[in-house]
Amino acid sequence: MTTGNLADEADGLTEAEEAVLEEIEEENVKFVRLQFTDITGTVKNVSIPAGQVEKAFKEGIWFDGSSIEGFVRIQESDMRLEPDPETFAVLPWRTDDNAASARLICDVANTDGTPFEGGPRQVLKSVIERAESMGYEISIGPEPEFFLFEKDEHGKATTNPHDSGGYFDLAPKDLASDVRREIIFTLEDMGFEIEASHHEVAEGQHEINFKYDDALGTADNIATFRAVVRAVAEQHDLHATFMPKPIGEINGSGMHSHISLFDEDGNAFADDDDEFNLSELAYNFMGGVLNHAQAFTAVTNPTVNSYKRLVPGYEAPVYIAWSDVNRSALIRVPDAAGTSARFEIRSPDPSCNPYLAYAAVISAGLEGIENDADPGDPVREDIYEFDDEKREEYGIETLPPNLGAAVDALEEDEVITEALGDHVSEKFAEAKNADYADYKTHVSSWEEEKYLEKF
Template sequence: MTNGNPDSDGGLTPSEQAVLDDIEEQNIDFLRLQFTDILGTVKNVSIPAHQAKKAFTEGIYFDGSSIEGFVRIQESDMRLDPDPDTFAVLPWRSNGEGGSARLICDVVDREGNAFDGGPRQVLKSVLDQAAEMGYTVSIGPEPEFFLFEKDEDGNATTRPHDTGGYFDLAPKDLASDIRREIIFTLEDMGFEIEASHHEVADGQHEINFKYDDALTAADNIATFRAVVRAVAEQNDIHATFMPKPIGEINGSGMHSHISLFDEDGNNAFADDGDEFNLSETAYQFMGGVLEHAPAFTAVTNPTVNSYKRLVPGYEAPVYIAWSDVNRSALIRVPDAAGVSARFEIRSPDPSCNPYLALAAVIASGLDGIERSVDPGSSVREDIYEFDEAKRAEYGIDTLPGSLGEAVTALENDEVVSDALGEHVAEKFVEAKRQEFGEYKASVSEWEEERYLETF
């Protein structure tokens, strides 16, 4: 169950031994063994650093029945298998006497097999499928978030921390110092930050980190959310990745740039002779993404609140189409060629489980390649201005309008369901059906204000 080839002395791989050396050199006292549940919530088991070798060679047991969507009580014994390549010191936990570090783990069942209900394993399985087809997958995520003030009792509010707008500078962008602190923390943990800026809405921000292979990208998204919230908390500010915390302003998305590379390291999406610099493989992958978009939306936009963002008029995609010039379509093709050729999927939001979301999108694209799916023509007009008849003329469908619709689409899509695996698909649908049912049974403040005195 160890990663790579163990040496002949201690039963450790070179990368695992390097982690032990780092623990000693950097005076690490505790290790956080990190993983996520099916809903994407980061979980961790904390162990003394001197247990690191045991963690690598024997694994660390935990109660899987206590984790959302994992196993029943009679199947509760599970193990965490740390990935040594994910070792990172936690800067906000470091001090003169000792610090903490984190290792992201795969989940292993009692027989020592990779647990098919583990979200990281789900993504690995889809990436194995891509590898069998001769591809590796590159992802460049762009997660957005809000910073809100707290009340006098320390509870989160929806009062934005600043009143800045898109690309504003101080004094309107009061959070520039917090963003800088987040960036320094991420860089200390090995991130390569490309850009950061204030987003359109008050209190809204975006920090972009360099594209990476899909598994590392998913790990990075999970780490990014933890770092943002930890640094905000240190500044007595609440950070949230809720897609639409305030009505009638832009919500937070997680636009994701995607490309495939072949076994020779060439960008399989690139064709400099094409109008959009995209290859036939890229178009087929895009076709699969568009075809399966209703189903994977349940995974990339997994909360009731996600569908308050996916409405016309707030720069979020609603329509299943692609374009190179406007942002009303699900997919946008940026002006990039050669090694940078790619397209951007604009629907995902940062509340998603990154492992499951990327697995669902990638599996959709791979199915497109296998079946040579045609994505249709680019739509260069603003689809927001189309009426229903014109959308029908162009053959443009819409994304699901609610979590309930999206879950139904997921249940009816064999490709996306198979990518998640029987265990995850069943548990995910069960959890989301319950969530949507609770939402339908609730009465909102809007309904009270609208109807209480009218009827």
């Protein structure tokens, strides 16, 4: 089948699928990338000619699941990609003949057509279904940060920042303002609504905020955002990284996430009569998040390097507490009311798999609602200044100090492992334990410089 008259030839498709075929024809799309993520959050894709999109909608596209980290074994490798028509977007880069490519984000199915329990997107959809059964829709607004680094003469990434700017700086210190602008235009071409962008605290560090969406849409957007940032950076001969702490002794990159729940009456987190404009439901959800923070940290902060960011002194949260003014706490409540009432979880970093990270956090919050969890009183003092005795007096616990401890906490928490499912919990812990084992046996340049001649 050719791309001409795709919509006319479509049979048995949904209205959304037919709209995709029409746009393919209108935009002169020649190839479509079918995207999905593995358990670590790495985006994978299969490219198909535009003429095969109708077949993809009707029958799915088969692929070898045993080649994808954390999916299935070699003896059960056949799996199917099922594209979600709501995620269709034309990529902004065209060929010389004005032909375009597009992408569709896919769910993963087993050979019998049932959803694959190890698919990260399916894990999040299952948690969303649980929330919907309780009468709620989840809204999430992320704030992903990243670094732009120069490349060396061989085209390999360095840790030399592209500029010397600081928080909210302007040009000439913020040399990357043009790069950020191009990233924003590219994202807008793909349907994003950008709310703000600015230089972050560290040299070479940036933040671009896009409008909140439902939980699944936000996770999809984060996966797309990371791909676009890297692609635009490459066009400027730069390397963009979402590594949480690429340089020691300076601020790392986080992905603060603003969360609220909506029901048939509006924002279920809102209560204008409360000091912090939050409802009892919001406090229960918050209590659940705090109760399970140690367990979901393995998912929201999934690399060895993540724990180089989660240390006192660099504006990253370490302490399991909440506050309206205190950025040393895990949860901050912004000064917002009505439809904007929400709270901000400050621990996630942009290396996480957004589908699994949000599934874990939401599940913790829903469990808090079901069990009337109490988040305790806000802590308005700087917890970084507390000694152990004072933290014990306030009942403040800390996030896990390393990936190994985080995985241990995850495996002991039935609420989070149940939300992730047996398959993902097992494969995720297996992969992260392997990473941590490798890390523990590695001898760093710091150790060589510190001890080689001394001892």
